[in-house]
Amino acid sequence: MTLGGAGRFWPDLAPVLLPTHPVHFVEEITSAQNPLVKLARALERKKARIESGLFLTEGARHVTEGLDNGWQLHALLLSDAATDRDQVRALARQALDHGARVARVPERVLESLTHRDNAQNVIALFRMRLAGLEALAGARRLIALERPRDPGNLGTIIRLADSTGCGGVVILEEGCDPFSVEAVRASMGSVFAVPVVRCGVDAFDAWRRQEGLRLIGTSLEGSVRHTDVDPGARTCILMGNEQSGLPPAMAALCDGLVRLPMAGRADSLNLALATAVTVYEVWRRSGFDGARF
């Protein structure tokens, strides 16, 4: 980890910093052309995320969740205004403790990173991390998505998985990037809490059979309503993608194929909504086990 030449000592935090850390002060960055700012900006693009292994998250609360869940923080960018807040100062200390770079950045520079007028005052660069199937062992509920296309849907579904005690989200074959800015934003911090696995269909199907998970697909070709299927004691819900639904070969792997009742002229729901309705129905059938309420 290099400091670059722009670092200046930030006295307010200095007394609390341990001298053993490689980076033990807060840098001041004023230029939008600073290499760290340019890196952060580049993380909008998948190519830059793959090359650097990093992704962007916004907001102090979500950064805390990342750290609490053991994600590796690379750098923290704070606006001038944010550094007045006790919570943010504590976060800066925690970040330095983790060996991350911490930089104070003008608000207009942060806004240029988030494309928002009311930028979050805290932006973090974390190292990307996908889980393996073994992280899902013992899950009572899972969500598998076949090639999801919309990162907003993917992030919202990761948040849903978190809210409903699902053990994780499996992206089958290819699919949009769970670490894109839009997906991370929609996940509202849940991307740090829910294991996300990317996996081929065959490997996934072999694993879930061994695990004893019942695979319930939702499809316009389904022959029973989602309320009428036997979800079994442990269930993986399988959703086709936004454009084309579940391919026949994958539908054939399912233990049950359900369809959501529809009225009116619409022939489908938004993917994230359909997933939510199905997951809540499966969870209802098990008496909402593990719910806080």
Added chain:
Amino acid sequence: MTLGGAGRFWPDLAPVLLPTHPVHFVEEITSAQNPLVKLARALERKKARIESGLFLTEGARHVTEGLDNGWQLHALLLSDAATDRDQVRALARQALDHGARVARVPERVLESLTHRDNAQNVIALFRMRLAGLEALAGARRLIALERPRDPGNLGTIIRLADSTGCGGVVILEEGCDPFSVEAVRASMGSVFAVPVVRCGVDAFDAWRRQEGLRLIGTSLEGSVRHTDVDPGARTCILMGNEQSGLPPAMAALCDGLVRLPMAGRADSLNLALATAVTVYEVWRRSGFDGARF
């Protein structure tokens, strides 16, 4: 309705056009500075929508739905490529029949309107139209939203209302614009099929009492699960907004206040997902009346 000076005769369609229509030919537009193109581009902004009374929709299928549902078409913009398709040619005829302007526009100009690389080949300018409460009379299910903020959520909920046979969507007090590009896009054409009403809380509550609709609010303060409330024979589901949930004064109006079970670290669901789970549960309790499946 004026033609402007740029109109050129488009011979392929001429034979089918009735001579009694004020506009009976397809204009050729080549410039991104053409007033109609500039108007279309301006409709991204709420101010321009209010001033013109118009909004934008994309895609031949959705334009057809607008026309079939009696919405007033102001203008239709077609890409060069689109005019090769029979469906689009039929649509152009139908649009001229309705007295709308029809223009052929280079693809790059259409792309600049939608900010998409793969632009829809058909863009339409329709006249905005909100419904009154009387349009909701007799509905078995309704969705009311308190000051929704995210147009993507609003559009998705309008699509949900369509899919579940809800009589309409009520936006209470202020809220984001159902005719914004993002809301219309997320509604997937349902904005043409589902009455959307904007209304004050007091007027709405008086109306729904007179109608005999049971008002079920969802709130983090709710004391029963959404599966345990009596939805009554006719139900209006009331959802608070994305930031602050249901205000106490509105919660007090409700016949029942429910809460979705939650697990994990997440303390809430995305608004559209929470609405979907609640609506499907209410619908399930009535045996999915009116479902096609």
